Amino acid sequence: MITSNPGADQMAIRSTPTAFQLQAALLAGRVLDTAGNSAESLLVSYDRLATGGLYRSQDLQAGHRLLERAGLVKTTPSNHIPTPELNEICQLPDDVAAELLLQELLLREPPLWLYAAVVDDEVRWENVPEADQNALAQLLADAARREAILLTLGRTLDAALLAERGSLGEEFVVQLCREHLQQRDRPDLAGTVRRVSLRSDQLGYDVTSPDTTGQRHRMEIKTTGKASTGRVEFFLSRNEATVAGRDPAWSLVAVSRDKDDNLDLIGWCPAVHLVAHLPRDISTQGRWTNVRLSIAITDFTPGLPLDNRSENGVR
Template sequence: MPVPPDPVLKAAVRWLEHLPTSEVTRTRALFISYNAFGDLTPTQYSAAYDWLQKVGIIDTSGRVISPSPQRSELFEAAISGTLWLADADVLVSSTTELPEDAMRAANTLGLSPRQALALVRHSWGKVDTAERHRIGSAGEHALMKLLSDATSATVRHMAAESDGYGYDISVETPSRSIHLEVKTTIRRGRLRIYLSRNEFETSTQDPTWVLTVLRLSHDLQPLAVATVDRDWLLAAVPADQTLGGRWESARLDVPPEATSSGMHPMVTSLLTSPVPILVGEPPWPG
Protein backbone atom coordinates (compact mmCIF):
# COMPACT_ATOMS: atom_id res chain seq x y z
CA MET A 1 0.00 0.00 0.00
CA PRO A 2 1.59 3.32 -1.02
CA VAL A 3 1.93 6.32 1.27
CA PRO A 4 -1.31 8.36 1.12
CA PRO A 5 -1.20 11.58 -0.91
CA ASP A 6 -0.37 14.80 0.91
CA PRO A 7 -3.99 16.10 0.95
CA VAL A 8 -5.19 12.87 2.53
CA LEU A 9 -2.55 13.06 5.27
CA LYS A 10 -3.43 16.71 5.85
CA ALA A 11 -7.11 15.79 6.12
CA ALA A 12 -6.26 12.95 8.51
CA VAL A 13 -4.58 15.42 10.85
CA ARG A 14 -7.73 17.55 10.87
CA TRP A 15 -9.96 14.55 11.57
CA LEU A 16 -7.82 13.65 14.59
CA GLU A 17 -7.89 17.22 15.84
CA HIS A 18 -11.69 17.41 15.80
CA LEU A 19 -13.06 13.89 16.32
CA PRO A 20 -12.19 13.65 20.05
CA THR A 21 -14.62 16.50 20.78
CA SER A 22 -17.18 16.15 17.98
CA GLU A 23 -19.14 13.39 16.29
CA VAL A 24 -18.38 12.26 12.74
CA THR A 25 -21.38 13.91 11.03
CA ARG A 26 -20.77 17.28 12.67
CA THR A 27 -17.03 17.16 11.90
CA ARG A 28 -17.66 16.29 8.27
CA ALA A 29 -20.12 19.18 7.99
CA LEU A 30 -17.52 21.49 9.52
CA PHE A 31 -14.96 20.55 6.89
CA ILE A 32 -17.42 21.09 4.05
CA SER A 33 -19.05 24.30 5.30
CA TYR A 34 -16.22 26.47 6.65
CA ASN A 35 -13.87 28.33 4.35
CA ALA A 36 -10.91 27.60 6.61
CA PHE A 37 -11.09 23.95 5.55
CA GLY A 38 -11.94 24.59 1.92
CA ASP A 39 -8.40 23.94 0.64
CA LEU A 40 -9.30 20.24 0.65
CA THR A 41 -12.19 18.57 -1.15
CA PRO A 42 -14.97 16.48 0.45
CA THR A 43 -13.52 13.47 -1.41
CA GLN A 44 -10.14 14.00 0.23
CA TYR A 45 -11.72 14.25 3.67
CA SER A 46 -13.65 11.04 3.01
CA ALA A 47 -10.51 9.28 1.77
CA ALA A 48 -8.65 10.34 4.92
CA TYR A 49 -11.47 9.10 7.15
CA ASP A 50 -11.52 5.72 5.38
CA TRP A 51 -7.73 5.46 5.63
CA LEU A 52 -7.77 6.19 9.37
CA GLN A 53 -10.24 3.34 9.82
CA LYS A 54 -8.20 1.00 7.61
CA VAL A 55 -5.00 1.51 9.61
CA GLY A 56 -6.84 1.18 12.93
CA ILE A 57 -6.51 4.72 14.27
CA ILE A 58 -10.29 5.20 14.46
CA ASP A 59 -12.95 2.51 14.83
CA THR A 60 -15.99 1.87 12.66
CA SER A 61 -18.05 4.39 14.65
CA GLY A 62 -15.48 7.14 14.17
CA ARG A 63 -14.12 6.98 17.71
CA VAL A 64 -10.40 7.66 17.98
CA ILE A 65 -8.88 4.48 19.37
CA SER A 66 -5.61 5.96 20.57
CA PRO A 67 -6.15 8.29 23.57
CA SER A 68 -3.98 11.04 22.07
CA PRO A 69 -2.80 10.18 18.55
CA GLN A 70 0.32 12.04 17.48
CA ARG A 71 1.57 12.96 14.02
CA SER A 72 4.28 10.36 14.56
CA GLU A 73 1.54 7.71 14.72
CA LEU A 74 0.15 8.96 11.43
CA PHE A 75 3.62 8.81 9.87
CA GLU A 76 4.19 5.21 10.98
CA ALA A 77 0.77 4.23 9.67
CA ALA A 78 1.53 5.98 6.37
CA ILE A 79 4.75 4.03 5.74
CA SER A 80 3.50 0.70 7.13
CA GLY A 81 2.52 -0.68 3.72
CA THR A 82 5.52 0.46 1.69
CA LEU A 83 7.61 -2.13 -0.12
CA TRP A 84 10.89 -0.67 1.13
CA LEU A 85 10.09 -0.88 4.85
CA ALA A 86 11.05 -4.57 5.17
CA ASP A 87 14.59 -3.70 4.00
CA ALA A 88 14.86 -0.35 5.75
CA ASP A 89 17.75 -1.59 7.89
CA VAL A 90 19.82 -1.85 4.70
CA LEU A 91 18.30 0.91 2.58
CA VAL A 92 17.96 3.71 5.14
CA SER A 93 20.99 4.38 7.31
CA SER A 94 20.81 8.19 7.41
CA THR A 95 18.39 11.05 6.78
CA THR A 96 19.80 11.48 3.28
CA GLU A 97 18.65 7.95 2.40
CA LEU A 98 15.04 8.42 3.47
CA PRO A 99 12.78 7.38 0.57
CA GLU A 100 11.01 10.18 -1.26
CA ASP A 101 7.55 9.09 -0.11
CA ALA A 102 8.69 9.03 3.53
CA MET A 103 10.15 12.53 3.27
CA ARG A 104 6.98 13.78 1.62
CA ALA A 105 4.85 12.37 4.43
CA ALA A 106 7.19 13.81 7.06
CA ASN A 107 7.01 17.26 5.50
CA THR A 108 3.22 17.14 5.33
CA LEU A 109 2.99 16.07 8.97
CA GLY A 110 5.52 18.62 10.20
CA LEU A 111 8.22 16.12 11.17
CA SER A 112 11.95 16.73 10.77
CA PRO A 113 14.17 14.34 8.80
CA ARG A 114 15.74 13.18 12.08
CA GLN A 115 12.30 12.40 13.52
CA ALA A 116 11.32 10.62 10.32
CA LEU A 117 14.48 8.47 10.41
CA ALA A 118 13.81 7.49 14.03
CA LEU A 119 10.22 6.54 13.18
CA VAL A 120 11.33 4.52 10.14
CA ARG A 121 13.71 2.56 12.37
CA HIS A 122 11.00 2.06 14.98
CA SER A 123 8.51 0.87 12.36
CA TRP A 124 11.07 -1.45 10.80
CA GLY A 125 11.81 -2.95 14.21
CA LYS A 126 8.17 -3.85 14.76
CA VAL A 127 7.82 -5.28 11.24
CA ASP A 128 11.10 -7.18 11.50
CA THR A 129 10.25 -8.75 14.86
CA ALA A 130 6.90 -10.04 13.62
CA GLU A 131 8.36 -11.21 10.31
CA ARG A 132 11.29 -13.00 11.95
CA HIS A 133 8.88 -14.87 14.20
CA ARG A 134 6.69 -15.88 11.26
CA ILE A 135 9.59 -17.00 9.06
CA GLY A 136 11.50 -18.60 11.93
CA SER A 137 8.54 -20.71 12.96
CA ALA A 138 7.95 -21.77 9.35
CA GLY A 139 11.62 -22.74 9.02
CA GLU A 140 11.63 -24.87 12.15
CA HIS A 141 8.51 -26.75 11.05
CA ALA A 142 9.86 -27.22 7.52
CA LEU A 143 13.15 -28.65 8.78
CA MET A 144 11.32 -30.86 11.25
CA LYS A 145 9.36 -32.41 8.40
CA LEU A 146 12.41 -32.81 6.16
CA LEU A 147 14.33 -34.59 8.91
CA SER A 148 11.41 -36.72 10.04
CA ASP A 149 10.91 -37.96 6.47
CA ALA A 150 14.62 -38.64 5.93
CA THR A 151 15.73 -40.46 9.07
CA SER A 152 14.53 -43.10 11.50
CA ALA A 153 15.95 -41.07 14.38
CA THR A 154 13.58 -39.31 16.74
CA VAL A 155 13.16 -35.67 15.76
CA ARG A 156 11.92 -33.42 18.56
CA HIS A 157 10.85 -29.80 18.29
CA MET A 158 12.47 -28.54 21.46
CA ALA A 159 11.60 -24.88 20.83
CA ALA A 160 7.92 -25.83 21.03
CA GLU A 161 8.51 -27.14 24.55
CA SER A 162 10.68 -24.30 25.88
CA ASP A 163 12.93 -21.52 24.63
CA GLY A 164 15.44 -22.30 27.38
CA TYR A 165 17.25 -25.22 25.75
CA GLY A 166 19.46 -23.04 23.56
CA TYR A 167 18.53 -24.96 20.41
CA ASP A 168 15.38 -25.65 18.40
CA ILE A 169 15.48 -29.26 17.20
CA SER A 170 16.94 -32.44 18.66
CA VAL A 171 17.75 -35.46 16.47
CA GLU A 172 18.06 -38.49 18.73
CA THR A 173 19.10 -42.13 18.37
CA PRO A 174 19.67 -44.63 21.19
CA SER A 175 23.37 -43.76 21.15
CA ARG A 176 23.53 -40.05 20.37
CA SER A 177 21.70 -36.76 20.27
CA ILE A 178 22.36 -33.80 17.93
CA HIS A 179 21.09 -30.34 18.77
CA LEU A 180 20.19 -27.96 15.97
CA GLU A 181 19.75 -24.23 16.34
CA VAL A 182 17.76 -23.17 13.26
CA LYS A 183 17.90 -19.76 11.59
CA THR A 184 15.67 -19.08 8.61
CA THR A 185 15.76 -16.50 5.83
CA ILE A 186 13.85 -15.71 2.67
CA ARG A 187 16.60 -13.42 1.39
CA ARG A 188 19.05 -14.70 -1.17
CA GLY A 189 21.85 -12.16 -1.20
CA ARG A 190 22.44 -11.74 2.52
CA LEU A 191 22.33 -13.98 5.56
CA ARG A 192 21.63 -12.06 8.76
CA ILE A 193 20.94 -13.98 11.95
CA TYR A 194 20.10 -13.07 15.53
CA LEU A 195 21.79 -15.10 18.25
CA SER A 196 20.73 -15.00 21.89
CA ARG A 197 23.20 -15.23 24.75
CA ASN A 198 21.67 -18.54 25.79
CA GLU A 199 22.10 -19.97 22.29
CA PHE A 200 25.71 -18.82 22.19
CA GLU A 201 26.61 -20.20 25.61
CA THR A 202 24.94 -23.50 24.73
CA SER A 203 27.12 -23.67 21.61
CA THR A 204 30.28 -23.31 23.71
CA GLN A 205 29.30 -26.10 26.11
CA ASP A 206 27.56 -28.59 23.82
CA PRO A 207 29.77 -30.29 21.17
CA THR A 208 26.69 -31.58 19.35
CA TRP A 209 25.20 -28.07 18.96
CA VAL A 210 24.98 -27.09 15.28
CA LEU A 211 23.88 -23.79 13.76
CA THR A 212 21.76 -24.66 10.73
CA VAL A 213 20.29 -22.13 8.32
CA LEU A 214 17.34 -22.74 6.06
CA ARG A 215 16.36 -20.60 3.10
CA LEU A 216 12.66 -20.52 2.26
CA SER A 217 10.82 -19.20 -0.76
CA HIS A 218 8.44 -16.29 -0.28
CA ASP A 219 5.62 -18.82 0.07
CA LEU A 220 7.68 -20.51 2.83
CA GLN A 221 8.77 -23.60 0.94
CA PRO A 222 12.31 -24.94 1.73
CA LEU A 223 14.90 -24.14 -0.94
CA ALA A 224 18.34 -24.72 0.58
CA VAL A 225 20.08 -25.72 3.80
CA ALA A 226 23.51 -24.79 5.11
CA THR A 227 25.63 -25.15 8.23
CA VAL A 228 27.42 -22.19 9.81
CA ASP A 229 31.03 -22.74 10.81
CA ARG A 230 31.37 -22.95 14.59
CA ASP A 231 34.83 -21.32 14.69
CA TRP A 232 33.56 -18.35 12.68
CA LEU A 233 30.60 -18.00 15.04
CA LEU A 234 32.78 -18.02 18.16
CA ALA A 235 34.99 -15.29 16.66
CA ALA A 236 32.08 -13.18 15.39
CA VAL A 237 30.06 -12.67 18.56
CA PRO A 238 30.75 -9.48 20.53
CA ALA A 239 32.91 -9.52 23.64
CA ASP A 240 31.66 -8.29 27.00
CA GLN A 241 33.44 -5.03 27.72
CA THR A 242 33.15 -4.95 31.51
CA LEU A 243 32.30 -7.27 34.36
CA GLY A 244 29.22 -5.17 35.03
CA GLY A 245 27.67 -5.52 31.58
CA ARG A 246 27.16 -8.21 28.97
CA TRP A 247 25.44 -8.60 25.63
CA GLU A 248 22.18 -10.58 25.54
CA SER A 249 21.46 -10.69 21.80
CA ALA A 250 23.72 -10.26 18.78
CA ARG A 251 22.94 -9.53 15.15
CA LEU A 252 25.41 -11.25 12.85
CA ASP A 253 25.91 -10.96 9.09
CA VAL A 254 27.19 -14.36 8.01
CA PRO A 255 29.57 -14.29 5.00
CA PRO A 256 29.29 -17.04 2.36
CA GLU A 257 32.70 -18.46 3.33
CA ALA A 258 31.37 -19.18 6.85
CA THR A 259 28.69 -21.56 5.52
CA SER A 260 28.80 -25.00 3.97
CA SER A 261 25.89 -26.39 1.96
CA GLY A 262 23.74 -29.06 3.53
CA MET A 263 23.34 -30.39 7.04
CA HIS A 264 26.28 -31.08 9.32
CA PRO A 265 27.91 -34.52 8.78
CA MET A 266 26.66 -35.62 12.21
CA VAL A 267 23.15 -35.29 10.82
CA THR A 268 23.72 -36.60 7.29
CA SER A 269 25.24 -39.78 8.74
CA LEU A 270 21.81 -40.55 10.19
CA LEU A 271 19.84 -40.06 6.98
CA THR A 272 18.11 -43.13 5.63
CA SER A 273 16.62 -41.34 2.62
CA PRO A 274 18.72 -39.25 0.20
CA VAL A 275 16.87 -35.94 0.51
CA PRO A 276 18.84 -33.58 -1.79
CA ILE A 277 18.24 -30.38 0.18
CA LEU A 278 19.66 -31.90 3.36
CA VAL A 279 22.94 -32.89 1.72
CA GLY A 280 23.45 -29.57 -0.02
CA GLU A 281 21.60 -29.88 -3.32
CA PRO A 282 20.99 -27.28 -4.50
CA PRO A 283 23.99 -25.57 -2.88
CA TRP A 284 23.53 -22.66 -0.53
CA PRO A 285 23.58 -19.45 -2.59
CA GLY A 286 26.83 -17.52 -2.31
Protein backbone atom coordinates (compact mmCIF):
# COMPACT_ATOMS: atom_id res chain seq x y z
CA MET A 1 0.00 0.00 0.00
CA ILE A 2 1.26 3.51 -0.81
CA THR A 3 1.64 5.26 2.51
CA SER A 4 2.73 8.75 3.43
CA ASN A 5 6.09 9.48 5.02
CA PRO A 6 5.32 12.51 7.22
CA GLY A 7 8.93 13.41 7.95
CA ALA A 8 10.08 13.19 4.36
CA ASP A 9 6.96 14.87 3.01
CA GLN A 10 7.27 17.80 5.40
CA MET A 11 10.91 18.23 4.41
CA ALA A 12 9.87 18.18 0.75
CA ILE A 13 7.24 20.85 1.37
CA ARG A 14 9.86 23.14 2.87
CA SER A 15 12.25 22.78 -0.06
CA THR A 16 12.09 22.85 -3.84
CA PRO A 17 11.95 19.33 -5.34
CA THR A 18 15.16 18.27 -7.03
CA ALA A 19 15.36 17.19 -10.66
CA PHE A 20 15.65 13.59 -9.38
CA GLN A 21 12.43 13.89 -7.34
CA LEU A 22 10.54 15.50 -10.21
CA GLN A 23 11.67 12.79 -12.63
CA ALA A 24 10.57 10.11 -10.15
CA ALA A 25 7.17 11.79 -10.00
CA LEU A 26 6.89 11.76 -13.78
CA LEU A 27 7.79 8.07 -13.92
CA ALA A 28 5.15 7.39 -11.29
CA GLY A 29 2.62 9.42 -13.25
CA ARG A 30 3.30 7.53 -16.46
CA VAL A 31 2.51 4.26 -14.73
CA LEU A 32 -1.02 5.43 -13.91
CA ASP A 33 -3.91 4.38 -16.13
CA THR A 34 -6.37 7.12 -17.07
CA ALA A 35 -9.12 5.12 -15.33
CA GLY A 36 -7.00 4.82 -12.17
CA ASN A 37 -5.04 2.13 -10.34
CA SER A 38 -5.34 0.42 -7.00
CA ALA A 39 -2.55 0.99 -4.50
CA GLU A 40 -1.57 -2.67 -4.72
CA SER A 41 -1.24 -2.64 -8.51
CA LEU A 42 0.83 0.55 -8.35
CA LEU A 43 3.31 -1.02 -5.95
CA VAL A 44 3.70 -4.00 -8.28
CA SER A 45 4.26 -1.62 -11.21
CA TYR A 46 6.84 0.39 -9.28
CA ASP A 47 8.72 -2.79 -8.32
CA ARG A 48 8.81 -3.93 -11.94
CA LEU A 49 9.45 -0.61 -13.68
CA ALA A 50 12.74 -0.63 -15.58
CA THR A 51 14.73 2.47 -14.65
CA GLY A 52 18.26 1.14 -15.09
CA GLY A 53 18.66 0.99 -11.33
CA LEU A 54 18.28 4.76 -10.97
CA TYR A 55 14.97 4.74 -9.14
CA ARG A 56 13.83 2.39 -6.40
CA SER A 57 10.23 1.60 -5.61
CA GLN A 58 10.49 3.96 -2.61
CA ASP A 59 11.57 6.82 -4.91
CA LEU A 60 8.57 6.25 -7.16
CA GLN A 61 6.24 6.13 -4.16
CA ALA A 62 7.67 9.46 -3.02
CA GLY A 63 7.11 10.76 -6.54
CA HIS A 64 3.49 9.60 -6.38
CA ARG A 65 2.99 11.53 -3.12
CA LEU A 66 4.47 14.61 -4.80
CA LEU A 67 1.84 14.28 -7.56
CA GLU A 68 -0.89 14.07 -4.91
CA ARG A 69 0.42 17.21 -3.22
CA ALA A 70 0.39 19.00 -6.57
CA GLY A 71 -3.28 18.07 -6.97
CA LEU A 72 -2.53 15.96 -10.05
CA VAL A 73 -3.70 12.62 -8.59
CA LYS A 74 -7.09 12.13 -6.96
CA THR A 75 -7.13 9.39 -4.35
CA THR A 76 -10.15 7.38 -3.23
CA PRO A 77 -10.17 4.47 -0.76
CA SER A 78 -9.76 2.04 -3.67
CA ASN A 79 -8.24 4.03 -6.52
CA HIS A 80 -5.56 6.52 -7.57
CA ILE A 81 -6.80 8.55 -10.56
CA PRO A 82 -4.63 10.93 -12.62
CA THR A 83 -6.13 14.28 -13.57
CA PRO A 84 -6.37 15.27 -17.25
CA GLU A 85 -3.63 17.84 -16.53
CA LEU A 86 -1.27 15.11 -15.34
CA ASN A 87 -2.00 12.98 -18.40
CA GLU A 88 -1.09 15.93 -20.62
CA ILE A 89 2.09 16.67 -18.66
CA CYS A 90 3.25 13.05 -18.84
CA GLN A 91 3.03 13.11 -22.64
CA LEU A 92 5.54 15.96 -22.87
CA PRO A 93 9.35 15.67 -23.10
CA ASP A 94 10.99 15.11 -19.73
CA ASP A 95 12.48 18.59 -19.36
CA VAL A 96 9.24 20.41 -20.21
CA ALA A 97 7.16 18.03 -18.08
CA ALA A 98 9.42 18.45 -15.04
CA GLU A 99 9.25 22.24 -15.35
CA LEU A 100 5.45 22.24 -15.52
CA LEU A 101 5.23 19.83 -12.60
CA LEU A 102 7.43 22.12 -10.52
CA GLN A 103 5.19 25.09 -11.31
CA GLU A 104 2.05 23.14 -10.37
CA LEU A 105 3.55 22.18 -7.02
CA LEU A 106 4.91 25.62 -6.13
CA LEU A 107 1.59 27.26 -6.97
CA ARG A 108 -0.30 24.79 -4.81
CA GLU A 109 2.25 24.90 -1.95
CA PRO A 110 4.06 28.24 -2.38
CA PRO A 111 7.15 28.37 -0.16
CA LEU A 112 7.39 31.37 2.14
CA TRP A 113 10.63 32.50 0.50
CA LEU A 114 8.84 32.98 -2.83
CA TYR A 115 6.94 36.01 -1.49
CA ALA A 116 10.20 37.60 -0.34
CA ALA A 117 12.14 36.65 -3.45
CA VAL A 118 9.84 38.16 -6.10
CA VAL A 119 9.32 41.88 -5.51
CA ASP A 120 8.32 44.49 -8.11
CA ASP A 121 9.24 42.37 -11.16
CA GLU A 122 12.62 41.55 -9.69
CA VAL A 123 14.03 38.33 -8.25
CA ARG A 124 16.00 38.88 -5.06
CA TRP A 125 18.11 35.74 -4.98
CA GLU A 126 19.50 36.57 -1.55
CA ASN A 127 16.05 35.66 -0.18
CA VAL A 128 16.08 32.21 -1.83
CA PRO A 129 17.59 29.50 0.43
CA GLU A 130 20.73 27.91 -0.99
CA ALA A 131 19.16 24.44 -1.18
CA ASP A 132 16.30 25.80 -3.25
CA GLN A 133 18.68 27.70 -5.52
CA ASN A 134 20.62 24.48 -6.11
CA ALA A 135 17.44 22.51 -6.87
CA LEU A 136 16.33 25.13 -9.39
CA ALA A 137 19.77 25.17 -11.00
CA GLN A 138 19.68 21.38 -11.40
CA LEU A 139 16.40 21.57 -13.26
CA LEU A 140 17.06 24.78 -15.21
CA ALA A 141 20.66 25.39 -16.18
CA ASP A 142 19.89 28.76 -17.76
CA ALA A 143 19.85 31.52 -15.13
CA ALA A 144 17.53 33.74 -17.15
CA ARG A 145 15.02 30.90 -17.44
CA ARG A 146 15.10 30.31 -13.68
CA GLU A 147 14.42 33.98 -13.07
CA ALA A 148 11.58 34.03 -15.61
CA ILE A 149 9.85 31.09 -13.91
CA LEU A 150 10.05 32.69 -10.46
CA LEU A 151 8.69 35.96 -11.86
CA THR A 152 5.79 34.07 -13.46
CA LEU A 153 5.05 32.25 -10.21
CA GLY A 154 5.23 35.49 -8.26
CA ARG A 155 2.82 37.28 -10.61
CA THR A 156 0.39 34.37 -10.50
CA LEU A 157 0.39 34.32 -6.70
CA ASP A 158 0.07 38.12 -6.59
CA ALA A 159 -2.94 37.95 -8.88
CA ALA A 160 -4.57 35.36 -6.63
CA LEU A 161 -3.85 37.48 -3.55
CA LEU A 162 -5.21 40.60 -5.25
CA ALA A 163 -8.37 38.73 -6.21
CA GLU A 164 -8.85 37.60 -2.61
CA ARG A 165 -8.28 41.10 -1.25
CA GLY A 166 -10.52 42.58 -3.92
CA SER A 167 -13.38 40.28 -3.02
CA LEU A 168 -13.19 41.22 0.66
CA GLY A 169 -12.97 44.92 -0.21
CA GLU A 170 -16.02 44.77 -2.46
CA GLU A 171 -18.13 43.04 0.20
CA PHE A 172 -16.94 45.63 2.72
CA VAL A 173 -18.09 48.53 0.50
CA VAL A 174 -21.43 46.84 -0.19
CA GLN A 175 -22.04 46.65 3.55
CA LEU A 176 -20.98 50.28 4.05
CA CYS A 177 -23.35 51.43 1.32
CA ARG A 178 -26.24 49.55 2.87
CA GLU A 179 -25.47 50.95 6.32
CA HIS A 180 -25.17 54.45 4.83
CA LEU A 181 -28.70 54.21 3.38
CA GLN A 182 -30.24 52.49 6.38
CA GLN A 183 -28.90 55.17 8.72
CA ARG A 184 -30.62 57.76 6.52
CA ASP A 185 -33.98 55.95 6.72
CA ARG A 186 -33.78 54.45 3.24
CA PRO A 187 -33.86 50.69 3.88
CA ASP A 188 -35.79 50.34 0.62
CA LEU A 189 -32.79 51.63 -1.30
CA ALA A 190 -30.31 49.69 0.83
CA GLY A 191 -31.79 46.50 -0.55
CA THR A 192 -30.82 47.52 -4.09
CA VAL A 193 -27.06 47.74 -3.46
CA ARG A 194 -25.41 45.13 -5.66
CA ARG A 195 -21.95 43.66 -6.11
CA VAL A 196 -22.13 43.28 -9.90
CA SER A 197 -18.59 41.90 -10.20
CA LEU A 198 -20.05 38.55 -9.15
CA ARG A 199 -21.86 38.50 -12.51
CA SER A 200 -19.13 39.98 -14.69
CA ASP A 201 -15.69 41.55 -14.28
CA GLN A 202 -15.96 43.32 -17.65
CA LEU A 203 -18.40 46.07 -16.65
CA GLY A 204 -15.69 48.48 -15.54
CA TYR A 205 -17.04 48.74 -12.00
CA ASP A 206 -17.68 46.37 -9.07
CA VAL A 207 -20.51 47.77 -6.95
CA THR A 208 -23.61 49.76 -7.81
CA SER A 209 -25.56 51.67 -5.18
CA PRO A 210 -28.13 54.48 -5.11
CA ASP A 211 -27.76 57.56 -2.98
CA THR A 212 -30.61 58.83 -0.81
CA THR A 213 -32.21 60.55 -3.81
CA GLY A 214 -32.28 57.29 -5.75
CA GLN A 215 -29.53 58.32 -8.18
CA ARG A 216 -27.44 55.30 -9.08
CA HIS A 217 -23.66 55.31 -8.55
CA ARG A 218 -21.15 52.84 -10.03
CA MET A 219 -18.01 52.16 -8.01
CA GLU A 220 -14.76 50.45 -8.87
CA ILE A 221 -13.29 49.10 -5.62
CA LYS A 222 -9.54 48.91 -5.05
CA THR A 223 -8.22 47.20 -1.93
CA THR A 224 -4.64 48.02 -1.05
CA GLY A 225 -2.20 48.06 1.84
CA LYS A 226 -2.02 50.85 4.37
CA ALA A 227 -1.24 54.16 2.64
CA SER A 228 1.69 54.92 4.95
CA THR A 229 3.47 56.94 2.22
CA GLY A 230 0.56 59.28 1.70
CA ARG A 231 -0.29 57.62 -1.61
CA VAL A 232 -2.74 54.93 -2.71
CA GLU A 233 -1.37 52.34 -5.14
CA PHE A 234 -3.54 50.07 -7.27
CA PHE A 235 -3.90 48.54 -10.74
CA LEU A 236 -6.40 49.93 -13.22
CA SER A 237 -7.38 48.15 -16.44
CA ARG A 238 -7.92 49.90 -19.75
CA ASN A 239 -11.56 48.83 -19.67
CA GLU A 240 -12.05 50.36 -16.23
CA ALA A 241 -10.38 53.59 -17.39
CA THR A 242 -12.56 53.70 -20.53
CA VAL A 243 -15.77 53.23 -18.54
CA ALA A 244 -14.62 55.82 -16.00
CA GLY A 245 -14.02 58.41 -18.69
CA ARG A 246 -17.50 57.98 -20.20
CA ASP A 247 -19.64 57.55 -17.09
CA PRO A 248 -20.10 60.61 -14.80
CA ALA A 249 -21.61 58.36 -12.12
CA TRP A 250 -18.40 56.27 -11.95
CA SER A 251 -15.96 56.64 -9.05
CA LEU A 252 -13.03 54.77 -7.59
CA VAL A 253 -13.39 53.73 -3.95
CA ALA A 254 -10.21 52.80 -2.08
CA VAL A 255 -10.12 50.40 0.87
CA SER A 256 -7.06 49.62 2.97
CA ARG A 257 -6.31 46.23 4.49
CA ASP A 258 -3.72 45.71 7.23
CA LYS A 259 -1.71 42.60 8.06
CA ASP A 260 -4.49 41.39 10.38
CA ASP A 261 -7.07 41.63 7.57
CA ASN A 262 -8.79 44.64 9.11
CA LEU A 263 -10.47 46.79 6.45
CA ASP A 264 -10.82 50.56 6.48
CA LEU A 265 -12.38 52.98 3.98
CA ILE A 266 -9.83 55.43 2.56
CA GLY A 267 -12.29 57.39 0.42
CA TRP A 268 -13.29 57.93 -3.18
CA CYS A 269 -12.22 59.94 -6.21
CA PRO A 270 -13.82 60.70 -9.58
CA ALA A 271 -12.32 59.69 -12.91
CA VAL A 272 -11.00 63.20 -13.55
CA HIS A 273 -8.36 62.67 -10.85
CA LEU A 274 -7.02 59.63 -12.70
CA VAL A 275 -6.95 60.80 -16.32
CA ALA A 276 -3.68 62.71 -16.08
CA HIS A 277 -1.90 59.62 -14.75
CA LEU A 278 -2.98 57.19 -17.46
CA PRO A 279 -0.41 56.08 -20.06
CA ARG A 280 -0.65 56.91 -23.75
CA ASP A 281 -0.31 54.46 -26.62
CA ILE A 282 2.85 55.47 -28.47
CA SER A 283 2.42 53.06 -31.36
CA THR A 284 -0.44 51.73 -33.45
CA GLN A 285 1.10 48.30 -32.95
CA GLY A 286 0.72 48.26 -29.18
CA ARG A 287 -1.92 49.21 -26.60
CA TRP A 288 -1.62 49.36 -22.84
CA THR A 289 -4.02 47.05 -21.00
CA ASN A 290 -3.19 47.53 -17.30
CA VAL A 291 -1.42 50.26 -15.39
CA ARG A 292 -0.19 50.58 -11.84
CA LEU A 293 -1.18 53.97 -10.43
CA SER A 294 0.06 55.81 -7.36
CA ILE A 295 -2.43 58.54 -6.41
CA ALA A 296 -1.99 61.04 -3.58
CA ILE A 297 -4.31 60.27 -0.71
CA THR A 298 -5.31 63.95 -0.75
CA ASP A 299 -7.05 63.30 -4.10
CA PHE A 300 -9.52 61.05 -2.28
CA THR A 301 -12.63 62.46 -0.62
CA PRO A 302 -13.28 60.75 2.73
CA GLY A 303 -16.34 58.52 2.94
CA LEU A 304 -18.49 57.12 0.13
CA PRO A 305 -19.37 58.86 -3.15
CA LEU A 306 -23.13 58.47 -2.61
CA ASP A 307 -24.60 61.60 -1.02
CA ASN A 308 -21.23 63.35 -1.12
CA ARG A 309 -21.49 63.62 -4.91
CA SER A 310 -25.05 64.93 -4.75
CA GLU A 311 -24.18 67.48 -2.09
CA ASN A 312 -21.23 68.67 -4.16
CA GLY A 313 -23.36 68.95 -7.28
CA VAL A 314 -21.55 66.14 -9.10
CA ARG A 315 -23.80 64.18 -11.46
